Each structure stands twice: as structure tokens, then as C-alpha cells.
Amino acid sequence: MNAKKSPARWLSPASGILFVLHLVLTLLNVGFNGLDTPLSHALAGAAALFFVLFIISERYHPQPLMPRHLRASLPLQISFWTGIFVTAVTCAAWFLLAVTMYQIYGFGGPGIILCFVTLLLMMVSGKAFGEKLGRNVTSASLLLWGFMIAACGLGVMAIMPAFGLVLLPGMLLTGFGAGIARQAAATERDQLTGDEYHYASRLGGWVRVSSALVMLALLTLLLKSNPGRQGIENGYSLLAALALAGVVTALMIPAKRKRNNVTVCQSDNGRFHRQE
Structure with missing residues (x-):
């Protein structure tokens, strides 16, 4: 299947958005309810999961959000x-x-x-x-x-x-x-x-x-x-x-x-x- 038409091409932006969303919710929940709560643990785990998915997608997808030859551009x-x-x-x-x-x-x-x-x-x-x-x-x-x-x-x-x-x-x-x-x-x-x-x-x-x-x-x-x-x-x-x-x-x-x-x-x- 063509990479441009593959649903996998949305993995990077979707996982990136979900990572930021869950990171923000984690910080807010820790601020209001404390760190040692089930919700804080669940949100932090979800943020870590989506971050890993984002890194994997950027590493192996043929068309990542950031082209590999530009990643070292100062x-x-x-x-x-x-x-x-x-x-x-x-x-x-x-x-x-x-x-x-x-x-x-x-x-x-x-x-x-x-x-x-x-x-x-x-x-x-x-x-x-x-x-x-x-x-x-x-x-x-x-x-x-x-x-x-x-x-x-x-x-x-x-x-x-x-x-x-x-x-x-x-x-x-x-x-x-x-x-x-x-x-x-x-x-x-x-x-x-x-x-x-x-x-x-x-x-x-x-x-x-x-x-x-x-x-x-x-x-x-x-x-x-x-x-x-x-x-x-x-x-x-x-x-x-x-x-x-x-x-x-x-x-x-x-x-x-x-x-x-x-x-x-x-x-x-x-x-x-x-x-x-």
C-alpha cells in the first residue's frame, strides 16, 4: 500500500498530539489531586506510551513528520x-x-x-x-x-x-x-x-x-x-x-x-x- 494512503502515516501526528494532551492532564492532575493517585499513574503511563509510539513512528515510518536528513540541522x-x-x-x-x-x-x-x-x-x-x-x-x-x-x-x-x-x-x-x-x-x-x-x-x-x-x-x-x-x-x-x-x-x-x-x-x- 502506498505510504501516502496508509493510515499509518497518521500515527506520528496522532501519537504526538495524544502525548502532549496526556502530559498536560498528568501535570494538572498532580497539581490538583497529587502524584500518588490512580488517575495520575494512568495518565502518566498513557503519556509514556504515546511518546514511545511517536518515537517509533518517526524512526521507522518512510514519511516521518521530520525528514531524517533535517534532524541534525542546527x-x-x-x-x-x-x-x-x-x-x-x-x-x-x-x-x-x-x-x-x-x-x-x-x-x-x-x-x-x-x-x-x-x-x-x-x-x-x-x-x-x-x-x-x-x-x-x-x-x-x-x-x-x-x-x-x-x-x-x-x-x-x-x-x-x-x-x-x-x-x-x-x-x-x-x-x-x-x-x-x-x-x-x-x-x-x-x-x-x-x-x-x-x-x-x-x-x-x-x-x-x-x-x-x-x-x-x-x-x-x-x-x-x-x-x-x-x-x-x-x-x-x-x-x-x-x-x-x-x-x-x-x-x-x-x-x-x-x-x-x-x-x-x-x-x-x-x-x-x-x-x-
């Missing part, structure tokens, strides 16, 4: 990891900020929305600053500085989230750095060529959504395991560590040649490639 790996760390300093940080405003400061919906608007404005400002500065500075340098600024902001908020004079500058730094990092990450992805660009675009969205779900579940676990201020500090510390991991990833980006004008074209087989 630019592609950096693109995926960068997407994960950018998600940490955006979506996850927003969630933790809402919890901080509600639990520590007692803000309701309007107050939380106002904080979100402030953070969004800083992200937009960071993105615009990154676009302007990107004309003279490499995207790798921008990515490095964006993650460093976000890590500083998250680190400040981890020190004393109940102190407003610390939380406000931390929030502003986090939003501004996240905006720069998002812009630089998108520029880095657009500089990929050939199949690397195709698979970075094709699988990058799935990687970001999956990482966002897992991070939100992990933050929920931390908040439930350590109620109050301690859990919030642990959450900000985790996000700051992920932002620092983004700094390390940015340092791994190899030096690029002078940027050329490129366009994205679609070949006869439906795959995208870039032409200079």
Missing part, C-alpha cells in the same frame, strides 16, 4: 527551541501575571486587563524597536538581547512579586524584551532556506502551541504545590530560567552571510523553498 533546531522559549516569556508570563494580580494584589477583571494592555503595549514597542534596529544589527544579536531583557524582568518579578515598585519595572522589561525576541525569532526563521524553512513553518506552530500548553500546566502545578507568594516566585524563576535558556540558544546561532533578498516559492510537489 538552524532548524534553533528555530524550534527559540519558539519554545519565546512562548515562555509571552503566553506563560501573561498567565502568571494574571495570577499575581489576582492573588497578591486582589485585582479583578478590569485591573488584570489594564495590566495586560500595558504588557501588550511594551511588546508592541519592543517589536517595533527590533524591526528598526534590525536594519543595522543581526537578528541573532537582537534575539540575544531580547531574551536577556526578558530574563532580567522575570528575575526582578521573582525576587519580590508583592512589592509593586519591583513588579512594575519587571513587567515593563519582560514585555519589551519579549517583543524584541518575537521579532528576532521571526526574522531568524525567515532566513532559513529550502526544506528547513518549510518545516520550520509547518511544525513551528505545533511546537509553540504544545509548549504553551505544557508550560501553563507546569505553572499550575507549581502554584498548586506552593500556594500563595512562594508558588508565584517559583513560577517567575522558572520562566526566567527558560529566558536564560533562550539566551544560550541565541549564542549558538552561527554567523550568517550578508543578508540577501529572498522570496518564498512553492514547487510542484507542494513544498516551499526560497529563492535568492
Whole structure:
């Protein structure tokens, strides 16, 4: 039977989705009900089973989600990891900020929305600053500085989230750095060529959504395991560590040649490639 028409070609995406789903449910159940429960054990076992199925399918299927010749591509790996760390300093940080405003400061919906608007404005400002500065500075340098600024902001908020004079500058730094990092990450992805660009675009969205779900579940676990201020500090510390991991990833980006004008074209087989 043709591999393209075989039901087995859906094994990788199905097992990958089910693995992430059960991993998220495991983290949430541990947070609310504890680790030593039958449901936690069952969900963790199912997550492990689907992970093994995903690995086996990617190893032996003739048409895996990620072609084997691209798995050692450093630019592609950096693109995926960068997407994960950018998600940490955006979506996850927003969630933790809402919890901080509600639990520590007692803000309701309007107050939380106002904080979100402030953070969004800083992200937009960071993105615009990154676009302007990107004309003279490499995207790798921008990515490095964006993650460093976000890590500083998250680190400040981890020190004393109940102190407003610390939380406000931390929030502003986090939003501004996240905006720069998002812009630089998108520029880095657009500089990929050939199949690397195709698979970075094709699988990058799935990687970001999956990482966002897992991070939100992990933050929920931390908040439930350590109620109050301690859990919030642990959450900000985790996000700051992920932002620092983004700094390390940015340092791994190899030096690029002078940027050329490129366009994205679609070949006869439906795959995208870039032409200079």
C-alpha cells in the first residue's frame, strides 16, 4: 500500500498530539489531586506510551513528520527551541501575571486587563524597536538581547512579586524584551532556506502551541504545590530560567552571510523553498 494512503502515516501526528494532551492532564492532575493517585499513574503511563509510539513512528515510518536528513540541522533546531522559549516569556508570563494580580494584589477583571494592555503595549514597542534596529544589527544579536531583557524582568518579578515598585519595572522589561525576541525569532526563521524553512513553518506552530500548553500546566502545578507568594516566585524563576535558556540558544546561532533578498516559492510537489 502506498505510504501516502496508509493510515499509518497518521500515527506520528496522532501519537504526538495524544502525548502532549496526556502530559498536560498528568501535570494538572498532580497539581490538583497529587502524584500518588490512580488517575495520575494512568495518565502518566498513557503519556509514556504515546511518546514511545511517536518515537517509533518517526524512526521507522518512510514519511516521518521530520525528514531524517533535517534532524541534525542546527538552524532548524534553533528555530524550534527559540519558539519554545519565546512562548515562555509571552503566553506563560501573561498567565502568571494574571495570577499575581489576582492573588497578591486582589485585582479583578478590569485591573488584570489594564495590566495586560500595558504588557501588550511594551511588546508592541519592543517589536517595533527590533524591526528598526534590525536594519543595522543581526537578528541573532537582537534575539540575544531580547531574551536577556526578558530574563532580567522575570528575575526582578521573582525576587519580590508583592512589592509593586519591583513588579512594575519587571513587567515593563519582560514585555519589551519579549517583543524584541518575537521579532528576532521571526526574522531568524525567515532566513532559513529550502526544506528547513518549510518545516520550520509547518511544525513551528505545533511546537509553540504544545509548549504553551505544557508550560501553563507546569505553572499550575507549581502554584498548586506552593500556594500563595512562594508558588508565584517559583513560577517567575522558572520562566526566567527558560529566558536564560533562550539566551544560550541565541549564542549558538552561527554567523550568517550578508543578508540577501529572498522570496518564498512553492514547487510542484507542494513544498516551499526560497529563492535568492
